[in-house]
Amino acid sequence: MENNTRRDFLKKATAATAVAATATTIGAPAIVRAEKTYNWKMVTTWPPHFPLLGEGADKLAEMIRTMSGGRLNIQVYGGGELVPALQAFDAVSQGMVEMGHGAAYYWAGKSPAAQFFAAVPFGMNAQAMNAWLYAGGGMKLWEDVYSKFNLKPLPAGNTGVQMGGWFNREIKSMDDFKGLKMRIPGLGGKVLSKAGGTAVLSAGGELYTNLERGVIDATEWVGPYNDYMMGFYKVAKYYYYPGWHEAGSVLESFVNKSAYEALPEDLQAIVTNATIASNMWVLCESEAKNNIYLDKMLKEEGVILKKFPADVISQLRKYSVEVLEEAVANDPESQKVYDSFKAFQKQQLAWSKISEQPYYELFD
Amino acid sequence: MENNTRRDFLKKATAATAVAATATTIGAPAIVRAEKTYNWKMVTTWPPHFPLLGEGADKLAEMIRTMSGGRLNIQVYGGGELVPALQAFDAVSQGMVEMGHGAAYYWAGKSPAAQFFAAVPFGMNAQAMNAWLYAGGGMKLWEDVYSKFNLKPLPAGNTGVQMGGWFNREIKSMDDFKGLKMRIPGLGGKVLSKAGGTAVLSAGGELYTNLERGVIDATEWVGPYNDYMMGFYKVAKYYYYPGWHEAGSVLESFVNKSAYEALPEDLQAIVTNATIASNMWVLCESEAKNNIYLDKMLKEEGVILKKFPADVISQLRKYSVEVLEEAVANDPESQKVYDSFKAFQKQQLAWSKISEQPYYELFD
Numbered sequence: 001m002e003n004n005t006r007r008d009f010l011k012k013a014t015a016a017t018a019v020a021a022t023a024t025t026i027g028a029p030a031i032v033r034a035e036k037t038y039n040w041k042m043v044t045t046w047p048p049h050f051p052l053l054g055e056g057a058d059k060l061a062e063m064i065r066t067m068s069g070g071r072l073n074i075q076v077y078g079g080g081e082l083v084p085a086l087q088a089f090d091a092v093s094q095g096m097v098e099m100g101h102g103a104a105y106y107w108a109g110k111s112p113a114a115q116f117f118a119a120v121p122f123g124m125n126a127q128a129m130n131a132w133l134y135a136g137g138g139m140k141l142w143e144d145v146y147s148k149f150n151l152k153p154l155p156a157g158n159t160g161v162q163m164g165g166w167f168n169r170e171i172k173s174m175d176d177f178k179g180l181k182m183r184i185p186g187l188g189g190k191v192l193s194k195a196g197g198t199a200v201l202s203a204g205g206e207l208y209t210n211l212e213r214g215v216i217d218a219t220e221w222v223g224p225y226n227d228y229m230m231g232f233y234k235v236a237k238y239y240y241y242p243g244w245h246e247a248g249s250v251l252e253s254f255v256n257k258s259a260y261e262a263l264p265e266d267l268q269a270i271v272t273n274a275t276i277a278s279n280m281w282v283l284c285e286s287e288a289k290n291n292i293y294l295d296k297m298l299k300e301e302g303v304i305l306k307k308f309p310a311d312v313i314s315q316l317r318k319y320s321v322e323v324l325e326e327a328v329a330n331d332p333e334s335q336k337v338y339d340s341f342k343a344f345q346k347q348q349l350a351w352s353k354i355s356e357q358p359y360y361e362l363f364d
Numbered sequence: 365m366e367n368n369t370r371r372d373f374l375k376k377a378t379a380a381t382a383v384a385a386t387a388t389t390i391g392a393p394a395i396v397r398a399e400k401t402y403n404w405k406m407v408t409t410w411p412p413h414f415p416l417l418g419e420g421a422d423k424l425a426e427m428i429r430t431m432s433g434g435r436l437n438i439q440v441y442g443g444g445e446l447v448p449a450l451q452a453f454d455a456v457s458q459g460m461v462e463m464g465h466g467a468a469y470y471w472a473g474k475s476p477a478a479q480f481f482a483a484v485p486f487g488m489n490a491q492a493m494n495a496w497l498y499a500g501g502g503m504k505l506w507e508d509v510y511s512k513f514n515l516k517p518l519p520a521g522n523t524g525v526q527m528g529g530w531f532n533r534e535i536k537s538m539d540d541f542k543g544l545k546m547r548i549p550g551l552g553g554k555v556l557s558k559a560g561g562t563a564v565l566s567a568g569g570e571l572y573t574n575l576e577r578g579v580i581d582a583t584e585w586v587g588p589y590n591d592y593m594m595g596f597y598k599v600a601k602y603y604y605y606p607g608w609h610e611a612g613s614v615l616e617s618f619v620n621k622s623a624y625e626a627l628p629e630d631l632q633a634i635v636t637n638a639t640i641a642s643n644m645w646v647l648c649e650s651e652a653k654n655n656i657y658l659d660k661m662l663k664e665e666g667v668i669l670k671k672f673p674a675d676v677i678s679q680l681r682k683y684s685v686e687v688l689e690e691a692v693a694n695d696p697e698s699q700k701v702y703d704s705f706k707a708f709q710k711q712q713l714a715w716s717k718i719s720e721q722p723y724y725e726l727f728d
Binding site: 063066067068069122125126127128130131132133134135136160161163223224241242243244247264265266269270273274276277279280281283284285287288289290291292294295305307313317344347348349350351352353354355356357358359360361362363 | 427430431432433486489490491492494495496497498499500524525527587588605606607608611628629630633634637638640641643644645647648649651652653654655656658659669671677681708711712713714715716717718719720721722723724725726727
C-alpha cells in the first residue's frame with residue numbers, strides 16, 4: 001500500500017507543479033514543487049494571550065506554522081482586536097477571516113445544539129468528551145451542526161473539571177440559592193433560575209468589580225489557575241467545588257469551510273492534527289497548574305474551600321435534566337445531539353465506575 | 365513576528381533548493397523547493413495491526429505520511445516481522461531502523477527508570493501521566509534517560525485505567541494471593557511476589573492456553589476491549605477491577621535521534637505532533653469501546669465482575685511503595701525520575717480530589 005500511496009502522491013505533485021527540475025541532493029530522492037503559501041487570520045473570543053485559552057490559540061497557530069514549514073501562517077487576534085469577541089463565529093462563517101477560536105456554547109443563539117460541544121450542566125468531563133467527539137460519533141454531529149454556517153469545527157482544548165465558583169456566602173442548602181445573584185451563563189444560569197437565583201450577565205472584565213461591589217453575590221469562572229489570575233480570592237471568601245455546570249469545557253477552533261477545502265490535503269491534515277495536539281496542550285497545562293494555584297490561594301490568601309452538599313448536588317442535577325430537556329424540546333437537531341451525548345455519557349459513566357472512579361479511590 | 369518568520373523561512377527555502385523558478389499559480393505567492401523524501405521503518409512490539417496498540421502505530425504512520433505530503437513514509441512492522449518484538453529498542457538505538465513503537469516498561473533491563481514512563485503500580489492515570497509528561501517536566505526526564513541510547517521518546521497512546529485481571533478463583537483477602545500463579549510482568553509481578561504469589565512470565569500468545577490448562581491461575585492484560593479479543597472470558601470466570609498495577613499505561617514511540625535530527629524542522633514537528641494526536645486517538649478508542657465489550661461479556665458470556673476488597677488494595681499499595689523504592693534504590697537516575705513522578709502524582713491527586721473524583725460522585 002505504501003508504494004501505491006507514494007506513486008499517487010508523486011503523480012499529483014508532478015501534475016501540480018509542472019516543474020521538470022531533478023533532485024539537488026545527491027543520493028536522495030527529491031520532489032520539486034511550487035507551493036502556495038496561505039496567510040490566514042484567526043479571531044478569538046479571548047483577550048490576547050489570555051492564560052490557557054488565548055495561549056491555546058497562539059500555540060495552535062504556532063504548531064500549524066511550524067508543521068507547514070511556513071506555508072500556512074495564521075495571525076491570531078484577541079477578542080475585539082479585529083471583531084468583537086462574540087462576532088467571531090459570524091466573521092468566520094461569512095469568510096471575513098478564515099479561522100476562529102472560542103467555545104461552542106457562545107453560539108447557542110445560532111443553534112441550541114452547539115452547547116453540547118462545549119459543556120452542559122452535569123455533562124461529560126474532558127476524557128469522556130474527547131472519546132465522544134473523536135471516537136463516539138460526536139464530531140460527525142458537530143460537523144453537521146456547523147456546516148450550515150459554512151464552518152468546520154475542531155476541538156482545540158479542554159479546561160478539565162472546573163470549579164463551582166466564588167461565593168460571598170455559604171451554600172448549605174438549596175435555600176441559599178434563593179435570591180442569589182450569580183454570574184453563570186447559558187444552561188447553568190437556567191438551572192440557577194430554577195433554584196430561585198438570578199443569573200446575571202457580566203463580561204469577564206467586569207466580574208471582579210461587580211463581585212466587590214455586591215452587584216453579584218457569586219461568580220463561576222474556570223479553575224484555580226485562571227481564577228487566581230482574575231483575583232477573585234480578594235473579593236469572595238468561599239471557593240466551591242465541583243463545577244457541576246462545566247465538567248469538561250471544550251475549546252473549539254472553527255475554520256471557514258471553503259477556506260479549509262481550498263487547502264491541499266497535507267495542510268488540511270496539519271490543521272486537524274494541530275488542533276488535537278492543542279487540545280492535549282491546554283488540558284495538560286491546566287491540570288499541571290491548577291493545584292499549584294489552589295494551594296497558593298488556600299495557604300497564602302485565606303480562601304475557604306467548600307464542597308457543595310450532596311442534597312444540593314442531587315437537586316441541581318434534577319433541575320439540569322429539566323433544563324436540558326427544555327432546551328432541546330423544539331429543535332430536532334438539538335434533540336439528536338442530546339440523545340447521542342446522553343447515550344455516550346451513560347456508557348462512559350458505567351465504564352468509569354470500574355476504571356477512573358476506583359482509580360481515585362485507590363488513594364483515599 | 366509573522367513577517368520575520370516568513371522572511372526567514374523563504375531565505376532558508378531558497379538556500380536549500382537553489383532553484384530560481386517563479387510561481388506557477390497566477391496571483392498566488394509560491395515557494396519552489398526541492399524536497400527530500402524519507403522512507404523510514406517502524407518496528408513495533410505488537411502483533412501486526414493489533415487492536416488499539418498496533419492500530420495506534422499504523423495510525424501514527426498514516427498521520428505522518430498525510431501531514432508530510434508523502435515526504436516521510438513510514439513502513440510499520442509487527443513484532444517479529446523484521447526483528448523480535450523485544451529487540452525493537454536495540455534496533456532503533458543502533459540505527460538499523462529509524463523508529464519504534466512499544467511501551468517503556470519493556471526496557472527496564474536497559475534502565476529501571478524507563479518503567480515510570482509506561483506504568484508503575486499505583487501510578488498515575490492517563491490524564492495525570494499526560495500532564496506530567498507534557499506540562500510537568502516528565503518529557504525532559506524521559507529524553508535524558510533515552511538519549512544515552514541515541515533515542516528520542518514520544519508518548520503515542522494510553523490504555524486508560526486497565527482492569528485488574530482474570531482470575532479462576534475469588535480474591536477475598538490477601539491470603540488468596542498465596543501460591544497464586546499469575547501472569548503479571550514487571551513491578552506488578554514483584555508486588556505479587558511480596559503477597560506470596562508467583563509472577564509467571566508468559567508471552568501474549570500463550571496466555572489463553574496457559575490459563576485454560578492451569579499453568580497459571582490468573583492473568584492481567586489490558587481492558588475489556590482488548591481482553592475480549594483474547595477470549596479470556598472463556599477460560600476464567602472472575603474479572604477484577606481496578607487495575608492498580610497499570611492505571612494509565614503509556615504507549616511510546618521512539619525515534620533514532622540521529623535520524624530525527626536529520627529531518628527538516630517541519631517534519632520534526634510533524635512527527636512530534638502526530639504522536640500527540642495518536643496518543644489522543646488510542647485513549648479515545650479505548651474509552652469508547654471498553655464498556656461495549658464489558659457489557660457483552662457480562663450479559664452474554666456470564667463473566668463475574670469483582671472489585672478488589674479495600675483491605676487488599678491497601679496492602680497491595682504498601683507493597684507497591686516498597687517495590688518502587690527497592691527498584692530505584694541503587695540507581696540515581698531512577699531515583700530522580702521517581703521523585704519527579706511521585707511529587708507530580710501527589711499534587712495531581714490533591715487537585716483530583718476536588719475535580720475529577722467529585723465529578724464522578726455527581727452521578728453516584
